Amino acid sequence: MKEREPLPAGVHDIPGDRYHADPCEKPSLSSTLAKTLLAKSPRHAWTESPRLNPDWEPTEKKTFDIGRAAHRAVLGKGGDYVAIPDHLLATNGAASTKAAKEFIDDARAAGLVPLKSEEVEAIETMRDVAALRLAENRIDFDPDRSELSALSEIDGVHCRAMLDHVPLAASDPIYDFKTCESAALDACERAILNYGYDVQAEHYRQVWKAATGEDRVFRFVFQEKTAPFEISVVEVGPDTLSLACKKIARAREIWRLCLREDRWPGYPAGVHRIELPEWHHARWLERESVEADYRRRTGKDIIEFAMRMQAPETKEGALT
Template sequence: MGPVNKNTFDIGPALHRAILGAGGHDVAISDSMLASNGAASTREAKAFIADARDAGQTPLKASEVEQIHAMPDKAAAKLVALQIDLDPARSEMVAIAQIEGVWCRAMIDNVPLDARLPIYDFKTCENASPEACQKTILNYGYDVQAEHYRQVWQAATGEDRVFRFVFQEKTAPHEVCVIELGAGTLLIAGKKIARAREMWDKCMQANQWPGYPLGVKRVDPANWAIERWPKR
């Protein structure tokens, strides 16, 4: 069975390609193909989407194509102001290395040629304020991603680099925030990823992939939920 595309319009990959300088894979769906409510629910639109995906393209609405054109310009201006140059030739770099006996792989959004410069990963988001970005990093485990990428790149090249995320809002004016992970965050993330490699190695050797523990679990309200209820 082939991959399932849960979102009919996936602008994430198209935005990545545009900002990282590897665009050209998105294709616009004509407004004439859309239903009266703007949905791609017509037979013609569905056929167009299927053909585009079979050709390795990302089908997008015209408004989303405009968005993709607007976001790279905003991101480029912010990165220029920060003296950050994301060379398209150094985008989507793949590193493969063995760490503690475990083979690891990482595809990194951008790695400047100068080994003194950081590794960069691009993320789209709803809110690019520093506070929101910090929560997003912890909620989605981006700290583990960052340290995994850092370690794999170092193991493959010998380069010990800083890691930065470039967050950009999907809605106008498409604000940008560049986040560099500190030593404390990476220290904890390093422990998480070391444990993950250990678990992966054991599962690979035993060919056993356990899920959640068996049993019925009792759940009581957390302290924050108890404290919030009287205030309501």
């Protein structure tokens, strides 16, 4: 099969670069492009599309390296990683020497993620912790069922999704693995809200169902990138998924319309009035109240107290 020959609807086991280049018959909608359509504009989505933007290039960021390497270690599939030899690093440990930069360039050209030796150790510890914690949840990431690409057509729109792990049994959930700073439940909630993971979850569910007929539950596995590398398994609730269903339907509608007209507008023209949220106003009013109370009790501005407290060798007492 030729590299650029489009793939039919269904489930495919293809390399990541093939998937990200968009292997569908027509320019397809991914969860990333859907989130861009909803949060920014069609013009931003066009810029990020490998099939629409002739100047598109895959994004390479150092911040992605740990996540990619952790995916490989935990899922057992995907781009591999390699340690930068310590002797190639500068005396301060930075990968800034000519030799280190050449090693990094060669590694990336070979499809490898270059990491420092201490980062490799952390990744391998993450793998070991993940194995134990996932076993407690009766989750087994079989490499043969990891990083599967689902292609389908929904509402007249070609859609694609690369799923981190889909167990063989149709009754089991789809899993998506995320590395994070904190896997505490409130942090996971913020991540879902801030990064549009609700839209990702529903897009993946719908694309997989359209490609296979299987209506599966979707769960995230969040793992911290620092010790103790803890894990939380999170399932998005039905009310959130119901709203995400509306969001992803709207994203498909925008994508279909822009493709049909071959027009990709940016932000709406004109002057837009913005009011900051209520909590911002409440926070300022609370500050005004505190400062006014201090002035009533002392007859002075609270900044005068701060000046005394922060003066050299001050012996002023506490705020009263």
